Amino acid sequence: MIIDYRYHIASLVAVFIALGIGILIGSALLGNDAIAERQKQLADRLEVQLEELRQKNEAVQAKANSLEIDNNIQKQFEKQVLPPLVAGKLTGKRIAIVETNSYGFRDDLVNTLSMSGATVQSVTTVLNGFDLTGHKDRLIKELGLKITDDKQIVSYLATETARGILTGEKQALLNTLAQADLIKLSGDYGVPIDAVIFIGGSQDKALVKTDVVDYPMIDYFLQQKLPVFGVEETDVTYSYMKDYQKKRVSTVDNVETSPGQLALVMAIAGKPGHYGVKPTAKQLLPPFDTTGGVRSGPTGTGVSGNPRS
Template identity: 25%
Template sequence: MINFRYHVVSLTAVFLALAIGLVVGTAALNGPVADSLKENVNALRKDNQQMRQTVNSLQKELDMEEDFAAETAPLILPGKLTGRRVLVVSLSTGREHTEGVVKMLQLAGANVTGRIDIQDKFISPDSATNNNLLELAVTAARPNSVPTGNLPGNGHGVETSSALLASVLLDRPAGSPPVTDADRKVVLQTYATAGYLTSENNKVAGPAEAVVLVTGQPYVDKDSAKKDESVVKIAEQFDHNGALVVGGMGSAGGNVVAVVRGDPVLSQTISTVDNANTVQGQVVTALALVQQLTEKKAGQYGVGDNAAGGLLPKLPQ
């Protein structure tokens, strides 16, 4: 029979073995293994410092490029859009750089007839929103000068309302009845009251001949695909009524810049700039509009891989 003394001796031997193992393991780590770990940590620390220096250098270079673009803009743009009537339409994704786009258009001499800020509610895929937009376009907001036969009849609220807005904010086709300033104001007021857009004093100084649509990166929520599709429909309807340049941010995913560039039909009539969030891109946005109005030519510009036109349009001297 195993007695209590045997158990004590056995347990003592086990704990002694564990203690010896800890001592030996610690000694081993304090040798070559520890030295190797320290070398790896030091190497990673140096790599991190070098990366920080590279990032700081690139940021400084980008800031200098922005300054260069801002300083050269007054030499490039003045007079390029003198007498041209331009409407600026912005979406929430491009709101932050809309002011910069407007500034460059005005520097080029454009008469900015107005600025319309489309709210996210306008592109919501909710069925109630669709029905409300359709009702506004067909009855509540539509002036007599825009017959319902001139609007899309497919029941898509965003598309129909975009067509109505384009009809009253841009030049009318030859032979069509003109839209009065009073009618134009009523249309804007109706959509603004319903929360679909905002416009300073709900006033636009007459019809425009061209539009700059300022957007940003694609939406990322669960309804992103439908929202991006609605933005494309807005662009299509304004393109039907006048020259159109999309000043965007990025050219991947489902944003309107990417869609236009991937569409062989839309890319023939709609110009895109994929870096309009920068001063360089804002200058190019104005130049792309010059090309649209003077050469009747669309181009895809910026820094994206699908910018077939390069960094900026090659305008005739």
């Protein structure tokens, strides 16, 4: 963590000025040379400390500038090497994205999937964790629900949304939820897909509803023998990685980065695992062999290519 000494310098300057004023007032009113000399000594020491802090601040700023340059070079390098590393890895794969964090994801994720040869068939965004406030009675009536418990309703909506993504049979339900601003729809529904990416993680604890939103949807797709991949960005306040891993699905916890996107592509290509930079990750990337390919990692496969616990 970079320390900014500017506040310390400002404080010392204020003290220095106060002492200077004190010297002038003390000399004028008391005429006491001893008091004036003592104040001058204190002022001299503070001036020395101020100069030391200035030098430290300059050194820290120089280090920060150097790190920023290094970071920019690293990002440029990653941006240039990512396309050839993912090219053709997912040719012909059709992918559905389900976003349950409500705050969006970066376009470069879709771009990376496209560079790998995959097609993103649909992007479904669950808004505010299917918050039923102001919608419950209408949904019960329009959807003919026989249940009234909020959690049961949300789980039902989650499962049926997943069914609609895959089969296209729930278009009326999806449209009703979209009109109520409970979901956002984009793409083609009811077309064959080969994998599902869940984008989780949250900045708001109230939106963490993996047990009633993510789990029912993940369970549905796994039951249909579709591989599921759970991802999130590095800086989320509330991570979903542990929750996703309980479902034995591959995870990537830094999907906004080039390494994270590469790991996701490799996982979908048949190298399941838990990748990223957080404690829940096992490694940053699948291991590469000496010929530039990717060899199988230590993680085995469970249902539909998902990693074993």
